[in-house]
Amino acid sequence: MPRCLECGEQIRYGRTDKKYCCEDCRNRHHNSMMKDSRAFRRRTLSILSRNYSILEEFIKFGIRSVDLSYLLQRGFVPGVVTSYRKVRKHDEYSCFDIKYIMTETRIYGMSKIQNVSLTLRTDSMNEDQTL
Numbered sequence: 021m022p023r024c025l026e027c028g029e030q031i032r033y034g035r036t037d038k039k040y041c042c043e044d045c046r047n048r049h050h051n052s053m054m055k056d057s058r059a060f061r062r063r064t065l066s067i068l069s070r071n072y073s074i075l076e077e078f079i080k081f082g083i084r085s086v087d088l089s090y091l092l093q094r095g096f097v098p099g100v101v102t103s104y105r106k107v108r109k110h111d112e113y114s115c116f117d118i119k120y121i122m123t124e125t126r127i128y129g130m131s132k133i134q135n136v137s138l139t140l141r142t143d144s145m146n147e148d149q150t151l
């Protein structure tokens with residue numbers, strides 16, 4: 021017998037693919053999923069924002085290459101990025117308008133993307149060109 025995804029009660033009647041015992045449980049489950057999703061987005065944005073501050077500080081001082089271990093100590097989270105692309109053999113990531121190459125031990129080539137608005141427009145134009 022299937023169990024309600026929200027309260028765990030057995031679902032005794034209705035279709036066999038029913039996921040909730042009642043409308044209340046269905047709503048509660050949906051709301052908590054939405055809350056999880058919002059919390060996840062908020063967490064991701066806060067990580068990105070912290071990553072950005074850390075990287076920006078180095079750029080301000082003209083530093084373009086930093087050991088990853090040092091960045092980790094500062095609270096940098098390497099797995100959260102806003103974009104990724106392969107540039108020749110390198111893995112280029114970005115955190116909003118800061119781009120950098122990341123290896124297993126360090127990041128280098130940190131720089132601010134010039135003309136961000138132009139870059140965004142160009143990217144979407146490239147997609148359009150695949151018509």
Ligand SMILES: [Zn+2]
Nearest residue numbers: 024027041045
């Ligand atoms: Zn239930």
